[in-house]
Each structure stands twice: as C-alpha cells, then as structure tokens.
Amino acid sequence: MKESRYFAVVYMFGLTAICSTLLIGLARLTDAKIKSNAQIAFERAALAVFPAVQVQSDAEVHAVFMKDFVAPKAAGEAYEYRPGGQLAGYALPFEGQGFWAAIRGVIGIGTDFRTITGIWFYEQAETPGLGARIVEPFFYEQFAGKQFADGSRPIRIRPPAEATQKDIQAITGATQTCTRLEKLLNEAVTQWRQKREATAQP
Amino acid sequence: MNGQTATKTTNQIILDGLWHDNPIFRQILGICSTLAVTNNVINTAVMCISLSLVTALSAATVSAMKDWTPKTVRMMVQVLIIAFYVIIVDILLRAYWPDMSRSLGPYVGLIITNCIVMGRCEAFAQSNRPWPSFLDGLFNGLGYSVILLVIAAIREVMGMGTLAGYPLPYFSTQWDKWVIMVMPPGAFFVLACLLWVCRSIGVKEKKA
Numbered sequence: 190m191k192e193s194r195y196f197a198v199v200y201m202f203g204l205t206a207i208c209s210t211l212l213i214g215l216a217r218l219t220d221a222k223i224k225s226n227a228q229i230a231f232e233r234a235a236l237a238v239f240p241a242v243q244v245q246s247d248a249e250v251h252a253v254f255m256k257d258f259v260a261p262k263a264a265g266e267a268y269e270y271r272p273g274g275q276l277a278g279y280a281l282p283f284e285g286q287g288f289w290a291a292i293r294g295v296i297g298i299g300t301d302f303r304t305i306t307g308i309w310f311y312e313q314a315e316t317p318g319l320g321a322r323i324v325e326p327f328f329y330e331q332f333a334g335k336q337f338a339d340g341s342r343p344i345r346i347r348p349p350a351e352a353t354q355k356d357i358q359a360i361t362g363a364t365q366t367c368t369r370l371e372k373l374l375n376e377a378v379t380q381w382r383q384k385r386e387a388t389a390q391p
Numbered sequence: 392m393n394g395q396t397a398t399k400t401t402n403q404i405i406l407d408g409l410w411h412d413n414p415i416f417r418q419i420l421g422i423c424s425t426l427a428v429t430n431n432v433i434n435t436a437v438m439c440i441s442l443s444l445v446t447a448l449s450a451a452t453v454s455a456m457k458d459w460t461p462k463t464v465r466m467m468v469q470v471l472i473i474a475f476y477v478i479i480v481d482i483l484l485r486a487y488w489p490d491m492s493r494s495l496g497p498y499v500g501l502i503i504t505n506c507i508v509m510g511r512c513e514a515f516a517q518s519n520r521p522w523p524s525f526l527d528g529l530f531n532g533l534g535y536s537v538i539l540l541v542i543a544a545i546r547e548v549m550g551m552g553t554l555a556g557y558p559l560p561y562f563s564t565q566w567d568k569w570v571i572m573v574m575p576p577g578a579f580f581v582l583a584c585l586l587w588v589c590r591s592i593g594v595k596e597k598k599a
Contacts, residue, residue, distance in 0.1 A: 197461040204468060208475045215479060219486035226489040290496060314496045317430045318551045318573035362570050 230311045231295070232258075235280040238297025238307035239270055240333065265380045267298065278306050281381050285373025288365040290314040292323075292373065296332070302385070305344075308332040320366030331357050343378045346371040404523060408530030415538040415582075416589040420506040425539055426578040428498050432555040435543035436536075437491050441484075441499060443532025445476045446508045450516040450528030452476075457517055469512045470503070477502045507535055538589075542581045546572045 229247050232254040236242045242257075244250050258280065259269040267279035278300055284293040292313045297306035308329050315321040322328055335355065337343035346357040346367045359367040399407070414420045421442075428438045452472050453460075460468050481499045484492040492499070502508065511531050516524035548554055550572030552563035562568075571577045 192461060192463075194463075197464045200459070200461060201464050201467060201471075204471060208471055212475065212478050212482075215482055219482055222486040223482075223489075226486070230489065312493055314494070316573065318568075319570065 231282070231293075234295040234309040234311040235268060235270075235282075237309040238280055238295050239278060240307055241272075263384070265377075266384055267381055270297070276300060279381075281377060283374055283377035284312075285369070285376065287313055287315050287369050287373075288320050288363075289316070292370060296374065296378070298337075302382075303336045305332045305335045305337070315363070315366045319360065320363040322360050322363065323366065323370065328360060337378060341379055342371075342375055343382075344371060344374050399519075399523065401523070401526060404527050405530045408527060408532075409534045409537065412531075413534040413538065413589070414507045414510070414531050415535055416586045417593075418507075418510065420510055421535055422582070424498060424501065424505055425535075425542065425582060426575055428495065429539055429543040429578055429581075430546050430550065430573045431494075432540065432543045432547050434491070434494055435539050437484075437488075438495060438498060438502075439532070439536030439539055441477075441480045442502055442505060442507070443529055443536060445473065445480060445502055446511055446532040447525050447528035448476050449473045449508055450511050451521045451525035453512045454516040454519055454521040454524035465517065466509075466513070469509055473508050473512070474503050507531060538585065542578060542585060545581050546577055550577060 229250060233250050235258060236244060236250060236253060242253065244253055257270060257272045259271055261268055267281035269276060270278045270280055279298040279302075281296050281298060282293075283296060284291055286292075290313070292310060292315070294308060294310035294312070296308045298304070299306050310324050310329070313321065313323065315323065332344075335344075335357065338345065338355070344357065345352075345355070346359045349358045349361065352358045408414075412418060415422070415425060424438065424442075429435050449469070449472050453469055456468065456472075457465075477500065480502070481492075484495070484499060508528075511524075511528050515527045519527070544554060548559060548562050549566075549569045552559060552566055552568055569577070572581075
C-alpha cells in the first residue's frame, strides 16, 4: 500500500493539512503580540523625537502615546504632540526604500513648522557598520535643531567636506543609504507641507 | 556520509558533525548564510541557534516518519517538515524578540533552503532512528555555528572594532577599520582563510 500512487498523494495532502493547521493556529495565537510589537516600535519612535519625553517600559510608552498624541485625519499628515493639551510639535512618520530594505521612522517638527526636534529610525536593514550607522547618536543627533530649507529639498544630507552648518553630514561609505534617506525624508516633508498649506488656506 | 551510518556511535556522530564532516569546511554547505549573516556576532549567534534547532528537530521528525513516508514523495515531505519548523522559529522571533527579527530580516525564512538541513535529513535521518538523527542534526548545526561565530568575530572586530556590540580597547580606537570586512566580500576572504587553516589541520591529522 505504501508504494501506491494514491497513497502518496493522500499522505502528502494529509501532512500538509496537519502542518498548515498547526502553523495557522500558532500565527493566530501570536498575531496580537506581533501587531502590538510593531505599534510599540512606532510609538517609541514618536516619543523619541521630542527630547523632553523620558519613558522606559512598553506600557509607559503606550500610555504616554495615547495621552499626548493626536492621530492625523489622513495619511501623509503628522501626529500632533500635545502634552497636557498644549500643542508642542508634530511627529511625522516617514518610510521608503533604503539601500537594502525599507527604512521607517518618525521626524519631529516644532510648532514653527521649520525646526526639527529630533528623528528616530525604528526599522532599517542597511549595511552593518556603514548605512546602519544612521541609528547611532552621532548621525541622528545632528537633525535636532536644524531648520527646513525652502523649496523641494528641505533637508540636505551632504558629504562632510561640503556640508555647512545648515546641512546634515552624510556617513562616509554609506552614500547609497544617505542619498535614499534624503530623498524619502524630503518626499514626506514636502507632502506634509503641501497638505498643511492646503488646509490652512481653503 | 560514509555509508556506515547505521553503526555510528553517539561519539562518532558528535565528532563527525563538529569536525570530520563539518558542514562548512568539509561539505561546503550553507555557504550562502555564512556570507550573509556573519558581520555581527549577536545576529550570527541567533541564526546559529535557530539553524541547529531546526536541523535537529527536522531530522528527528523525518526519521520518525520514514517508515510511513512513500519513497516517491520523501523529499517533498522533508521540505514540508523543514518549512514547518522554520516558520515556527520565525513567528516566535517576531512575537517575542522583534528587534532581532527585524535585524535578521529575511534570513530566518531562508533557513528552509539551507542545504545543511535537507542534507542531514536525506543523508542521515532517512536511514537512522530518531534519536541519533536528532543528535546528528544538532551537532552538524553546532559545527556550522562554531565556524560562523569565528568568521563573525573576525569580521566584526576588524570591520567595526566591536565584539558582540562592545567596543574593544585597541580595535575601536587606534585600529583603522577595514570597511570591506562588514561588506559581503569580507566574508569570502575570511571563509577562504578559515577553510585553508581547518583543512591543513585535517591533512596533518590523517598523516599522523
């Protein structure tokens, strides 16, 4: 019977059904946890772009986020940061293709719509030691305090030799990552600006 | 691998997996992941643990089911079982260690296509009992792990000046970091040198 052609087919179908059932069960069980991990990673990023906020545990992050942040009405717009009801800035989520995979993060913008309060990358898979250094303080701390320029290139990431006080210094050896990062940041900021101007002057 | 698998003792299985039939420098299997995940010791360690567990459990399962599995579909069954365990590992990492899951990216899923896993299922588990198969899978996984960790340590220290994320005294300050070490080509150089060393030792052992 074991070598019969029908038995082989039935055996394969049966085994596949059993394995799939078990995996679907496991995926269902952990689905909520996986979704909340992604949500916490985002919320942590939104808090990290405002230097005044200090929180540690996941539960604290979620509590502060729910209390102080107001979600945007449409995609491409920023979260409003209102600690104690007073508007203190905007948290703009951005995402786009890096060198190897997607880069996702949040950029914090002050109430003057120009000053960057901070930036945080919560998902990236750039080259370790090169592009992946965007998550190191020496790089991301440069953003805080910088002003958006006018035009289509509000943020400029330039090679250290050419960068002025207004620019972000790129990472040597990570040209691809820096070029793409600049592009995706500027797309997000430009889109946010246009939407904000459209709603401000109806 | 030598056709005398049925009579292998536990010690032989362990030694073969770790040294005599080491998957990396003897069988040259699993090279793709060797090149991809060895630029950082922590990532490599998690990858190695995942691979060892998957290889051991898949081999044991394949062995336990070999008496009922029709010969015509045995490879499909092996791939199915391997994929089953890999997806479990992937889901668990995503749920309980999201940072690691993000930094390993697609490589966890790619354990399915790692030649070592299917190689052990087909070469050993298909003709041995579950417990020896489990050991064989585990120690082949560990043999792979040892080499990968050595490569990762060399690459991380020379390329970034850190070991498992901690800055080392000389390498993080005075050492001129070799950027190529953290890029994929760096793995080729380190792997080739390591193959050379390990095989030279193997040749001497045979002569003695």
